[in-house]
Amino acid sequence: AQSVTQLDSQVPVFEEAPVELRCNYSSSVSVYLFWYVQYPNQGLQLLLKYLSGSTLVESINGFEAEFNKSQTSFHLRKPSVHISDTAEYFCAVSDQTGGYNKLIFGAGTRLAVHP
Amino acid sequence: DADVTQTPRNRITKTGKRIMLECSQTKGHDRMYWYRQDPGLGLRLIYYSFDVKDINKGEISDGYSVSRQAQAKFSLSLESAIPNQTALYFCATRGEGSTEAFFGQGTRLTVV
Numbered sequence: 177a178q179s180v181t182q183l184d185s186q187v188p189v190f191e192e193a194p195v196e197l198r199c200n201y202s203s204s205v206s207v208y209l210f211w212y213v214q215y216p217n218q219g220l221q222l223l224l225k226y227l228s229g230s231t232l233v234e235s236i237n238g239f240e241a242e243f244n245k246s247q248t249s250f251h252l253r254k255p256s257v258h259i260s261d262t263a264e265y266f267c268a269v270s271d272q273t274g275g276y277n278k279l280i281f282g283a284g285t286r287l288a289v290h291p
Numbered sequence: 292d293a294d295v296t297q298t299p300r301n302r303i304t305k306t307g308k309r310i311m312l313e314c315s316q317t318k319g320h321d322r323m324y325w326y327r328q329d330p331g332l333g334l335r336l337i338y339y340s341f342d343v344k345d346i347n348k349g350e351i352s353d354g355y356s357v358s359r360q361a362q363a364k365f366s367l368s369l370e371s372a373i374p375n376q377t378a379l380y381f382c383a384t385r386g387e388g389s390t391e392a393f394f395g396q397g398t399r400l401t402v403v
Contacts, residue, residue: 210390218397219397225391227390266334277322277385278324278339279334279383280336281335283331283332
């Protein structure tokens with residue numbers, strides 16, 4: 177079984193400051209890793225994912241995450257945030273075996289960007 | 292139109308009532324999932340389905356049932372709603388061989 181721990185429930189930050197949202201996972205099998213974003217009153221959207229290959233993955237809006245197998249982490253970072261990045265961010269894992277590929281989510285981190 | 296549509300978007304119901312939440316998708320995906328979201332708990336899996344003949348319980352299936360009426364439709368039922376089922380419910384789909392899940396807009400259910 178897999179589990180995901182997001183270490184911060186809320187992260188307040190000023191506009192144009194850097195931010196890191198932390199995610200650790202546990203699993204006895206190889207996993208895929210994801211970050212989803214939920215803007216207010218909306219569903220979840222995929223932000224970025226790690227499947228294999230380069231451990232650093234990037235999104236189109238400036239976020240990046242690095243897979244660290246030894247530390248079982250997949251932290252999300254952005255060097256300079258905008259007001260529009262205010263949202264809730266969910267880290268998730270999915271095992272690589274079998275056909276169901278269930279997503280297991282962390283509890284979420286609420287990012288609040290202040291002017 | 293949205294690829295994954297949930298109805299209703301909001302619902303208030305009384306304790307003990309039966310309620311059905313519906314999900315339909317136009318993506319042609321075979322895998323469908325129901326999650327509930329609670330503050331501080333993230334999303335937890337209720338049921339998932341591989342196809343119309345395949346229904347599986349997730350981590351929190353007690354008090355819920357589902358029906359996969361067609362590949363494109365997956366309904367979640369609360370046979371006798373209780374207040375602690377008040378939550379935001381999401382339907383999701385995923386295609387075979389794909390790693391990305393697509394989510395509906397959610398149904399906010401309040402049980403009073």
